[in-house]
Amino acid sequence: MKVGETIPQKRDKQKIVNYKSLDDALKIKRETARQAITGVLLPENWTTKKS
Amino acid sequence: MDKPNYPFEQIERELLFAFQSISAEKQISKLIAYQCIDETRQIFNLALVDRADDGTVSDLAISNNQDMETVLATVTATIPLFFEKFPAGIIYFQGSTLARTRLYRIIIAKYWIQVQAVYDVLGQLPNSNTPEPFEPNQAYTGFYLRKKYQQQPLL
Numbered sequence: 001m002k003v004g005e006t007i008p009q010k011r012d013k014q015k016i017v018n019y020k021s022l023d024d025a026l027k028i029k030r031e032t033a034r035q036a037i038t039g040v041l042l043p044e045n046w047t048t049k050k051s
Numbered sequence: 052m053d054k055p056n057y058p059f060e061q062i063e064r065e066l067l068f069a070f071q072s073i074s075a076e077k078q079i080s081k082l083i084a085y086q087c088i089d090e091t092r093q094i095f096n097l098a099l100v101d102r103a104d105d106g107t108v109s110d111l112a113i114s115n116n117q118d119m120e121t122v123l124a125t126v127t128a129t130i131p132l133f134f135e136k137f138p139a140g141i142i143y144f145q146g147s148t149l150a151r152t153r154l155y156r157i158i159i160a161k162y163w164i165q166v167q168a169v170y171d172v173l174g175q176l177p178n179s180n181t182p183e184p185f186e187p188n189q190a191y192t193g194f195y196l197r198k199k200y201q202q203q204p205l206l
Contacts (some may be wrong), residue, residue: 018109025100025108026065026084033096034088036193037143041181042173046141046197047092 068129074116083126085133097144110147134198145193160187170196
């Protein structure tokens with residue numbers, strides 16, 4: 001860094017935007033989670049309906 | 052009724068909660084969502100996102116609001132409400148980043164005595180399709196949580 005050069009301001013992480021809307025966010029997060037659990041075998045007693 | 056009808060679609064089952072993360076510097080709108088991602092097995096994804104005033108949403112923002120434990124406690128407080136509505140449901144959650152997934156593992160481990168008294172927890176290891184009972188020091192990529200089955204007392 002050269003003398004007199006402006007020190008970059010610490011990035012305001014709160015301004016990070018990764019979804020344009022709530023609907024968009026929920027849709028993408030749902031699909032991401034769906035992919036993560038696809039093919040996953042839970043223990044049998046986890047998916048047996050409780051009486 | 053023998054009449055034509057409009058096409059319709061089933062709205063995905065969701066349970067939403069909203070709250071404000073408040074510090075002296077700022078206030079952040081947060082939303083907790085339980086989203087049904089497997090109807091057969093009743094698995095719901097637990098998501099936590101930030102909502103900006105302009106309607107945009109982030110799950111990557113680092114708010115530095117110094118209230119991480121309060122935020123996670125708020126999420127935790129909604130879990131019994133989820134199980135009231137979906138008693139046989141299974142909650143799946145993962146962090147939006149590896150660091151957050153690790154944070155969730157640390158939080159579960161920290162409160163393990165209280166957690167395991169009420170819930171069964173599985174951890175998903177990378178490159179495995181069979182989640183295992185939660186162990187504190189495993190590098191899980193996601194977690195499954197269900198309410199422990201409460202047996203009726205014998206009379």
